[in-house]
Amino acid sequence: MVILISGPSGAGKSTIIKALMDRHKNLKLIKTFTTREKRTQEDDSHFFVSKKEFEELINSKKLFEFENVHDDIFYGTPLSVLEEVLEGKNNFIKDIDVKGMLKLKKFFNGKAKVFTIFLDNNDQILAQRLKARGESEEMINKRISRAKMERDYLDEYDMYLICDDIQKTVDKIEDFIGFENFA
Numbered sequence: 001m002v003i004l005i006s007g008p009s010g011a012g013k014s015t016i017i018k019a020l021m022d023r024h025k026n027l028k029l030i031k032t033f034t035t036r037e038k039r040t041q042e043d044d045s046h047f048f049v050s051k052k053e054f055e056e057l058i059n060s061k062k063l064f065e066f067e068n069v070h071d072d073i074f075y076g077t078p079l080s081v082l083e084e085v086l087e088g089k090n091n092f093i094k095d096i097d098v099k100g101m102l103k104l105k106k107f108f109n110g111k112a113k114v115f116t117i118f119l120d121n122n123d124q125i126l127a128q129r130l131k132a133r134g135e136s137e138e139m140i141n142k143r144i145s146r147a148k149m150e151r152d153y154l155d156e157y158d159m160y161l162i163c164d165d166i167q168k169t170v171d172k173i174e175d176f177i178g179f180e181n182f183a
């Protein structure tokens with residue numbers, strides 16, 4: 001089983017992913033390769049690489065897909081992990097933009113169970129959270145306008161959730177997916 005979570009920056013995707021992984025020990029993160037800066041020195045939620053390293057990953061066909069999500073900041077899914085997903089020994093979760101989600105959904109069609117969730121919040125709250133995270137005004141605006149584009153794809157998702165309370169959001173996701181699928 002694979003859970004794909006999309007939604008604007010600041011919606012709470014990382015927090016919800018972490019909460020779900022804390023509760024379900026066989027839920028593994030599909031880590032993203034990215035050229036974005038780490039938010040904290042200890043941040044190991046992504047594989048952080050330089051632009052040159054990212055280009056090498058593309059050229060050596062090590063990425064299943066990638067997107068230039070925020071004006072020159074790249075994010076991509078490692079190809080190697082998909083084999084592991086198909087083995088079916090563990091469940092997986094991934095933060096991914098709408099375009100990447102569509103590609104992964106197509107890839108897993110008929111091979112693995114996929115649940116797609118769009119986590120959202122209103123732009124004012126998103127902006128507040130991004131500011132608290134130390135993002136510049138320019139970056140906040142870029143991320144908010146990206147959110148508007150991503151909402152055009154809501155029909156492609158199995159579930160749409162406003163993430164205003166972590167526990168309630170986790171409960172709703174678990175109810176929707178069903179405990180049998182987490183086993």
Ligand code: 5GP
Binds near residue numbers: 005008009033067077
């Ligand atoms: P950030 O968290 O840096 O503000 O924004 C990251 C954006 O890139 C989010 O929209 C997230 O869903 C998306 N993203 C993260 N990992 C991947 C990936 O591997 N592939 C694609 N296509 N998008 C990703």
